[in-house]
Amino acid sequence: MSEYILEMRGITKTFPGVKALDNVNFSVRKGEIHCLVGENGAGKSTLMKVLSGIHEYGTYEGDIVLDGEVMKFHTIRASEKAGIAIINQELALIPELSVAENIFFGREILKNGFMDWNETNARAAKYLDMVRLNVNPQLPIRELRVGSQQLVEIAKALSKDARLLILDEPTSSLNEEDSANLLNLLRELKKKGVTIVMISHRLKEVVEIADSVTVLRDGATVCSMDQANVTEQKLISNMVGRELGTIYPTRSASHKIGDVRLEVKNWSVTDTKLERQILKDINLNVRKGEIVGLAGLMGAGRTEFALSLFGNTPGYKLNSGTIELDGEKVRFRSPRDAIKKGVAYATEDRKKNGLVLIQDVKFNITFADLNRIIDFGIINGSKEIVEADQMKTDINIKTPSILQLARNLSGGNQQKTVLAKWIFARPNVLILDEPTRGIDVGAKHEIYTLMNKMVEEGMSIIMISSELLEIIGMSDRIYVMHEGMITGELSAEEATEEAIMRLATNTEEN
Amino acid sequence: MQEKNRNAVLTGISKVAKNYAMYIALGVIFIVFQILSGGLFLTAYNFTNLVNQTGYIAVLAVGMTLVLIICQIDLSVGFLTGFLGACTARLLLLGVPIPLTILIVVLFGASLGLLQGFIIGKIGVPAFVTTLAGEFAFRGLLTLITQDIGTINVTNKTFKGISQGFLPALFTIKIGGTEFHGLSLIIGILAVAAVVFLNLRKRKEMKKYNLETGSVPVMIIRILFFSGLIMALVILLASFQGISWTVVIVAVITAAYHFVLNKTKIGRHIYGMGGNVEAAKLSGVNIRKVLIGVFVSMGAMAALSGVMITSRMGCAQPTTGTGYELDAIASCYIGGVSTSGGVGRVINSVVGSFVIMSLINGLNLIGVGISYQYLIKGIIFVVAVAIDVRGRGRKALG
Numbered sequence: 001m002s003e004y005i006l007e008m009r010g011i012t013k014t015f016p017g018v019k020a021l022d023n024v025n026f027s028v029r030k031g032e033i034h035c036l037v038g039e040n041g042a043g044k045s046t047l048m049k050v051l052s053g054i055h056e057y058g059t060y061e062g063d064i065v066l067d068g069e070v071m072k073f074h075t076i077r078a079s080e081k082a083g084i085a086i087i088n089q090e091l092a093l094i095p096e097l098s099v100a101e102n103i104f105f106g107r108e109i110l111k112n113g114f115m116d117w118n119e120t121n122a123r124a125a126k127y128l129d130m131v132r133l134n135v136n137p138q139l140p141i142r143e144l145r146v147g148s149q150q151l152v153e154i155a156k157a158l159s160k161d162a163r164l165l166i167l168d169e170p171t172s173s174l175n176e177e178d179s180a181n182l183l184n185l186l187r188e189l190k191k192k193g194v195t196i197v198m199i200s201h202r203l204k205e206v207v208e209i210a211d212s213v214t215v216l217r218d219g220a221t222v223c224s225m226d227q228a229n230v231t232e233q234k235l236i237s238n239m240v241g242r243e244l245g246t247i248y249p250t251r252s253a254s255h256k257i258g259d260v261r262l263e264v265k266n267w268s269v270t271d272t273k274l275e276r277q278i279l280k281d282i283n284l285n286v287r288k289g290e291i292v293g294l295a296g297l298m299g300a301g302r303t304e305f306a307l308s309l310f311g312n313t314p315g316y317k318l319n320s321g322t323i324e325l326d327g328e329k330v331r332f333r334s335p336r337d338a339i340k341k342g343v344a345y346a347t348e349d350r351k352k353n354g355l356v357l358i359q360d361v362k363f364n365i366t367f368a369d370l371n372r373i374i375d376f377g378i379i380n381g382s383k384e385i386v387e388a389d390q391m392k393t394d395i396n397i398k399t400p401s402i403l404q405l406a407r408n409l410s411g412g413n414q415q416k417t418v419l420a421k422w423i424f425a426r427p428n429v430l431i432l433d434e435p436t437r438g439i440d441v442g443a444k445h446e447i448y449t450l451m452n453k454m455v456e457e458g459m460s461i462i463m464i465s466s467e468l469l470e471i472i473g474m475s476d477r478i479y480v481m482h483e484g485m486i487t488g489e490l491s492a493e494e495a496t497e498e499a500i501m502r503l504a505t506n507t508e509e510n
Numbered sequence: 511m512q513e514k515n516r517n518a519v520l521t522g523i524s525k526v527a528k529n530y531a532m533y534i535a536l537g538v539i540f541i542v543f544q545i546l547s548g549g550l551f552l553t554a555y556n557f558t559n560l561v562n563q564t565g566y567i568a569v570l571a572v573g574m575t576l577v578l579i580i581c582q583i584d585l586s587v588g589f590l591t592g593f594l595g596a597c598t599a600r601l602l603l604l605g606v607p608i609p610l611t612i613l614i615v616v617l618f619g620a621s622l623g624l625l626q627g628f629i630i631g632k633i634g635v636p637a638f639v640t641t642l643a644g645e646f647a648f649r650g651l652l653t654l655i656t657q658d659i660g661t662i663n664v665t666n667k668t669f670k671g672i673s674q675g676f677l678p679a680l681f682t683i684k685i686g687g688t689e690f691h692g693l694s695l696i697i698g699i700l701a702v703a704a705v706v707f708l709n710l711r712k713r714k715e716m717k718k719y720n721l722e723t724g725s726v727p728v729m730i731i732r733i734l735f736f737s738g739l740i741m742a743l744v745i746l747l748a749s750f751q752g753i754s755w756t757v758v759i760v761a762v763i764t765a766a767y768h769f770v771l772n773k774t775k776i777g778r779h780i781y782g783m784g785g786n787v788e789a790a791k792l793s794g795v796n797i798r799k800v801l802i803g804v805f806v807s808m809g810a811m812a813a814l815s816g817v818m819i820t821s822r823m824g825c826a827q828p829t830t831g832t833g834y835e836l837d838a839i840a841s842c843y844i845g846g847v848s849t850s851g852g853v854g855r856v857i858n859s860v861v862g863s864f865v866i867m868s869l870i871n872g873l874n875l876i877g878v879g880i881s882y883q884y885l886i887k888g889i890i891f892v893v894a895v896a897i898d899v900r901g902r903g904r905k906a907l908g
Contacts (some may be wrong), residue, residue, distance in 0.1 A: 244703065336795070353791075358852050359781060378774060
């Protein structure tokens with residue numbers, strides 16, 4: 001038998017228009033803790049989805065070899081049966097069921113065809129003991145803190161006799177103490193012979209715990225290192241280091257940046273569901289005609305910042321903070337209020353909360369500012385067609401007609417439709433959340449050109465992006481966030497991938 | 511190019527088949543009952559009766575369409591209709607003039623809708639629960655308001671005319687021994703002219719802006735189909751007593767709602783909210799206000815339906831309204847309102863209510879017992895939605 005418990009050989013996975021994984025090799029030794037790192041969108045999650053059978057056999061190229069045997073998983077169940085357990089960032093527990101019920105969910109322990117509660121609770125207690133979680137197995141999950149819920153997930157995985165435990169960003173929603181506990185637990189499990197793969201953005205903890213590290217970048221393996229060689233610096237330089245291409249259009253030389261338009265001070269927010277402060281004392285501003293980049297890794301709190309600013313606050317509690325718009329103090333009570341005052345937010349998830357997919361392109365473009373096509377209270381159909389068609393041409397939305405349903409467009413064109421909607425509404429400040437996620441290079445270039453045009457016309461843009469090059473290529477100024485705080489502000493000249501990544505991972509320069 | 515044309519024709523045909531499925535079903539129902547009833551179903555008398563019978567459900571279906579589009583439900587409209595119908599009868603009994611009575615009842619219905627909308631939108635009790643509670647409460651109120659005299663009779667002829675009367679003929683035309691109601695024929699011809707005009711205008715507009723227009727034959731078939739349908743309906747009605755006031759009321763309400771849904775901001779907000787509530791919120795839609803508004807409109811429609819049923823029966827009874835909410839919901843789904851919200855047209859819901867009432871009328875005519883009627887209604891309903899859901903790829907579990 002080989003020293004590797006898992007070898008993924010030459011994995012290539014293509015989505016329509018995008019190569020998410022390109023000939024990735026990923027090997028994990030028996031009984032080690034192997035960390036997988038990379039920028040957002042580097043392909044880590046896709047790789048794990050291939051491994052767990054979510055992207056089933058046949059939809060990718062390459063081989064998954066587990067203990068020397070080629071595996072062909074068609075479902076998650078199949079990969080679980082082979083001893084692979086994945087714990088996702090979003091926990092998959094059912095809040096209303098008890099800890100024990102969750103652990104054995106789908107594999108209920110029966111006696112004569114009925115639930116055997118004594119056995120269920122007793123066995124659950126055994127696994128809880130293994131993860132050092134001291135709670136009553138009959139307690140509903142919702143009464144546990146996130147850190148403890150994470151441990152229940154691990155207990156559940158152990159109860160399935162997992163040989164290979166995969167954790168996707170397990171510490172991202174935990175506080176320091178819970179994180180430290182979790183890492184200790186992983187070390188213990190390793191001693192008991194469980195092999196662990198951990199995806200993490202916290203490089204410090206990667207250096208601390210990993211026996212080996214694999215770095216992914218743009219869907220390809222960059223390198224694998226052993227513990228002895230791993231430093232945060234090395235990780236960062238491997239995660240970044242792409243060429244700054246020509247896809248970032250230059251702005252006209254005469255373009256001038258004006259006065260401060262939006263100023264946010266001491267912005268602190270608590271997530272009432274997680275009972276955790278998610279934003280701490282954020283100060284930032286954006287000027288007229290300026291693109292400000294908001295960089296950071298997943299979970300740094302950028303989207304939460306945008307949503308709380310925009311007035312969409314169910315689940316968030318504002319602890320402190322003020323907004324000044326053109327020097328005047330304002331408060332946004334609802335997204336509607338914010339839009340009225342000239343601040344708009346284009347969401348990161350265009351399908352979930354950006355577009356009305358079952359309506360046509362024209363409907364979506366005019367949706368945020370219907371007053372522009374209304375005469376005397378009645379929608380002027382001709383005006384709507386003319387305006388929407390003009391937008392379609394300006395922005396180059398590739399669709400046979402503006403009567404096409406939004407759901408029939410490609411990702412890039414859907415994104416352009418979202419942008420069209422906001423350009424149509426003519427806000428003064430536009431917050432763009434991951435404006436180019438999941439779209440091809442050509443469409444990206446068009447969106448960048450459009451952004452430049454918008455600021456040249458005097459709009460202010462706050463661009464949230466996880467793509468470092470995009471942030472560097474487009475921003476006049478960059479704020480970097482890490483765990484709910486702004487860890488630094490960089491001018492366009494100071495901005496390098498390494499500088500941003502250092503701030504985003506909160507790593508000291510050495 | 512030829513390939514492209516053929517594809518266009520094919521998709522055109524499948525689109526037509528999908529859009530006209532309801533009319534095809536209606537045609538099948540008509541033919542089956544015409545045969546089974548030995549020709550009684552499509553007589554002028556029965557057809558007039560059927561149309562008038564549909565009125566109060568059609569009005570409810572119009573209001574319900576909006577409720578379902580924004581992914582909510584209203585289970586209370588059955589007894590709300592019954593209760594408001596009884597209120598109408600009571601007011602008339604007290605000698606309140608008819609227009610004032612109708613105004614009071616409609617405002618009362620709207621405010622009960624406002625109350626339910628407030629409980630759902632502001633307090634956050636799910637619509638299913640709120641309106642189920644409403645159904646209980648309105649049933650109680652209906653019993654209360656009728657308990658001293660049981661059935662409240664309305665004798666006022668003018669009031670009864672709302673649902674039993676017909677437009678004045680003005681003149682009659684005699685063809686082959688049958689006298690045709692003149693005004694009805696004129697209205698029918700005007701309606702056909704309107705169909706032709708609107709279709710041509712839309713086409714011209716689309717052409718003007720270089721938008722896809724669909725093929726000419728498809729448009730001609732569409733115009734012929736609807737014109738034929740309208741004329742058949744009108745001629746059948748005209749050969750008896752002409753167009754009833756019920757038809758006028760339903761037509762006006764449907765046209766008004768169609769206009770609001772398609773030509774105003776609130777209509778856009780309703781469709782947008784139903785299609786993606788998060789996107790609507792982030793686009794600045796006040797979703798609470800829209801929801802409350804939709805329930806207010808539903809309450810007003812229930813009031814109108816109550817007025818119509820009281821007028822039709824000439825009385826209010828303690829059981830009036832039983833099951834109307836289900837007929838209204840079924841009408842909407844048969845009319846193609848999406849079970850997941852965001853899609854639906856009031857005109858189609860009205861035709862949907864006509865399908866349901868044809869079924870009930872036909873089954874009554876051939877003497878099928880009430881138990882079998884419910885059974886058959888249930889089966890037809892689920893089959894209709896199943897066809898719709900499969901056809902549009904909107905399965906319940908994805």
